[in-house]
Amino acid sequence: MNRPALIHSFNRHGVWAIYKFEIARALRTLVQSLVTPVITTSLYFVVFGAAIGSRLVTTSGVSYGAFIVPGLIMLALFTESLSNASFGIYFPKFTGTIYELLSAPVSYAEIVIAYVGAAVTKSVVLGLIILATASLFVPIKILHPLWMIAFLLMTACTFSLFGFIIGIWAKGFEHLQFIPMLVITPLTFLGGAFYSIDMLPPAWRAFSLFNPIVYLISGFRWSFYGAADVSVGISLGMTVGFFAICLWLVSWIFKTGYRLKN
Numbered sequence: 001m002n003r004p005a006l007i008h009s010f011n012r013h014g015v016w017a018i019y020k021f022e023i024a025r026a027l028r029t030l031v032q033s034l035v036t037p038v039i040t041t042s043l044y045f046v047v048f049g050a051a052i053g054s055r056l057v058t059t060s061g062v063s064y065g066a067f068i069v070p071g072l073i074m075l076a077l078f079t080e081s082l083s084n085a086s087f088g089i090y091f092p093k094f095t096g097t098i099y100e101l102l103s104a105p106v107s108y109a110e111i112v113i114a115y116v117g118a119a120v121t122k123s124v125v126l127g128l129i130i131l132a133t134a135s136l137f138v139p140i141k142i143l144h145p146l147w148m149i150a151f152l153l154m155t156a157c158t159f160s161l162f163g164f165i166i167g168i169w170a171k172g173f174e175h176l177q178f179i180p181m182l183v184i185t186p187l188t189f190l191g192g193a194f195y196s197i198d199m200l201p202p203a204w205r206a207f208s209l210f211n212p213i214v215y216l217i218s219g220f221r222w223s224f225y226g227a228a229d230v231s232v233g234i235s236l237g238m239t240v241g242f243f244a245i246c247l248w249l250v251s252w253i254f255k256t257g258y259r260l261k262n
Helices: 012-027 030-055 069-095 098-103 108-134 145-169 173-189 202-208 212-225 232-256
Strands: none
Touching (some): 012 030, 030 108, 069 098, 145 173, 145 212, 173 212
């Protein structure tokens, strides 16, 4: 457990082997992975876009159906990044093969790159599938495509790192669902995924600004329509800040051997 965390000679074969194994695991449930988000997105548009959206005025200059697209993508991105990364690292702990991984000639940083990279790949592909599905229901415009890609990648990386932390922390399969179900999903629904926080009363709007998910969704929505609930600069700063915190926690875990030595 005293291996240096820095990469002196990058073991691309080791990283590729872990990455390929994780991608292969996802491909075994390819139909479920593709069909489920398409059906779920379609249902959101039927319920929110048609039934509810037809009764609402335009939001931030766009139709309600188009307005909720960034929120739908972020909701899926949060959930999938957490579940993919957490299960990916927890399963070797559960089966006991984590010790083979820790004794292999790959550094801690390479392990993180492989697992997080695989989770990011799967999450980004899912986000693009949802975007393509949404375009069948409503016209979508992306004013800042480079910023859209940047927010998509940064958010996927951040929550994949967060999921990696959860996977190491978890003592059972129920722990893998605890934070996503009881923390992340409620914060997403309360973070402006399906509405603008400007629609809330002043007191509730001020309270919403303490929800970190607000800044992620707001920045991502700005890349689509040029309108946001909070400054895009603040959203970008918060996203980078979350990423830095998760990166530091992962570094601390490997440095101390937290939940890895035993």
